[in-house]
Amino acid sequence: MKLLITGGAGFIGSNFIHHILKERRDAQVVNFDCLTYAGNLENLAEVSSDPRYTFVRGDIACVQDVEKCLNQGVEAVINFAAETHVDRSILDSSAFVRTNVQGTQVLLEASRQKKVSTFIQVSTDEVYGSLGERGEFTEESPLAPNSPYAASKAAADLLARAYCKTFNMDVIVTRCSNNYGPYQFPEKLIPLMILNALEDKPLPVYGDGLYTRDWIHVKDHCRALECILTEGHPGRIYNIGSNQERQNLEVVRQILEILRKSPDLIQFVKDRPAHDRRYAIDATVLQRELGWKPQIPFEEGLADTIRWYESNSDWVSHVCTGTYQEYYHRMYETRDETLKNL
Numbered sequence: 001m002k003l004l005i006t007g008g009a010g011f012i013g014s015n016f017i018h019h020i021l022k023e024r025r026d027a028q029v030v031n032f033d034c035l036t037y038a039g040n041l042e043n044l045a046e047v048s049s050d051p052r053y054t055f056v057r058g059d060i061a062c063v064q065d066v067e068k069c070l071n072q073g074v075e076a077v078i079n080f081a082a083e084t085h086v087d088r089s090i091l092d093s094s095a096f097v098r099t100n101v102q103g104t105q106v107l108l109e110a111s112r113q114k115k116v117s118t119f120i121q122v123s124t125d126e127v128y129g130s131l132g133e134r135g136e137f138t139e140e141s142p143l144a145p146n147s148p149y150a151a152s153k154a155a156a157d158l159l160a161r162a163y164c165k166t167f168n169m170d171v172i173v174t175r176c177s178n179n180y181g182p183y184q185f186p187e188k189l190i191p192l193m194i195l196n197a198l199e200d201k202p203l204p205v206y207g208d209g210l211y212t213r214d215w216i217h218v219k220d221h222c223r224a225l226e227c228i229l230t231e232g233h234p235g236r237i238y239n240i241g242s243n244q245e246r247q248n249l250e251v252v253r254q255i256l257e258i259l260r261k262s263p264d265l266i267q268f269v270k271d272r273p274a275h276d277r278r279y280a281i282d283a284t285v286l287q288r289e290l291g292w293k294p295q296i297p298f299e300e301g302l303a304d305t306i307r308w309y310e311s312n313s314d315w316v317s318h319v320c321t322g323t324y325q326e327y328y329h330r331m332y333e334t335r336d337e338t339l340k341n342l
């Protein structure tokens with residue numbers, strides 16, 4: 001099965017490439033990524049010489065880049081490519097609209113023209129907005145995004161739906177809760193707090209720290225996506241989550257405890273505007289219909305993740321100094337060079 005994985009140099013995309021190459025001997029993967037600050041080919045060093053893996057430097061919002069890639073007999077597209085950080089979307093939402101909305105439209109349209117069999121749009125629970133103290137998001141919950149990031153993902157979900165309805169395309173939308181695990185860029189809560197704690201720097205907790213997220217290990221997310229790729233029903237939305245709600249302060253305290261660092265490192269800082277209070281996902285459709293179940297308990301996954309960041313100091317230092325970018329941008333300066341590899 002030939003897969004076009006967009007955004008495969010990012011956190012979840014790279015974990016998915018490792019997963020699928022390991023689990024499926026018949027998988028052939030084209031990793032299509034334009035290498036923004038969040039794209040790091042070091043995440044894929046172990047598979048870079050696998051003959052079933054090819055990297056193409058390309059932009060999902062560029063019709064020519066996408067068309068060239070889809071000429072290669074791709075059977076399924078899994079769209080991970082996105083701008084993903086809420087705080088950045090508050091500072092400037094333009095890249096979010098370009099990549100997340102326009103990029104998804106370009107991919108959908110090219111996939112329609114090339115008659116790609118399956119299109120999976122990797123979305124997020126953030127499209128549903130915020131919950132009060134009770135309740136969970138189901139696939140029927142209304143879309144009520146509160147940040148420019150969430151709004152751009154919701155727009156992409158609606159385009160995916162429209163392509164499915166209008167052109168009878170086999171499109172599936174997945175909405176997962178907050179992921180954590182190896183290779184996550186240290187702008188997101190868990191890796192940022194781990195790295196700051198390791199260096200005895202302050203841990204910035206927004207507002208009162210009582211905001212709640214439903215954490216899932218990235219490996220459980222990847223297993224869910226494989227399941228949906230092989231058995232998912234076209235036209236459906238699948239929530240993905242593992243019912244492991246934790247308040248931010250609880251997560252930060254656990255990190256400090258595991259690393260035997262002082263809670264005095266916690267620093268309460270100004271809150272994020274329109275900060276969603278609570279996310280919680282009802283994933284029973286996926287569990288009941290496709291038999292998927294999360295396997296990694298949060299405390300175990302968190303301890304493993306901390307160990308991963310501690311023992312991958314080269315990766316961490318390249319990411320923190322930005323050297324991975326200079327290196328790969330020089331290497332793949334001419335986008336067409338990588339297209340020739342196909």
Ligand code: NAD
Nearest residue numbers: 007009010011012034035036038039059060081082178179
């Ligand atoms: P990430 O920020 O780590 O990676 C995004 C990747 O997309 C990077 O490699 C980047 O270079 C690439 N990219 C960005 N713009 C591109 C463009 N125009 N063309 C080609 N490539 C481009 O993101 P992530 O955390 O791995 O998230 C992957 C997907 O999963 C996103 O769509 C996100 O909305 C969704 N998601 C993330 C989470 C989470 O907790 N991280 C949860 C649910 C859903």
Ligand code: TYD
Nearest residue numbers: 086178187188189190192204205206211248
């Ligand atoms: P984040 O990892 O940015 O994911 P999202 O906003 O997409 O859920 O943030 C997770 C939670 O942690 C969110 O409630 C905001 C909070 N947070 C902090 O308190 N401090 C920080 O430095 C960051 C990055 C996040």
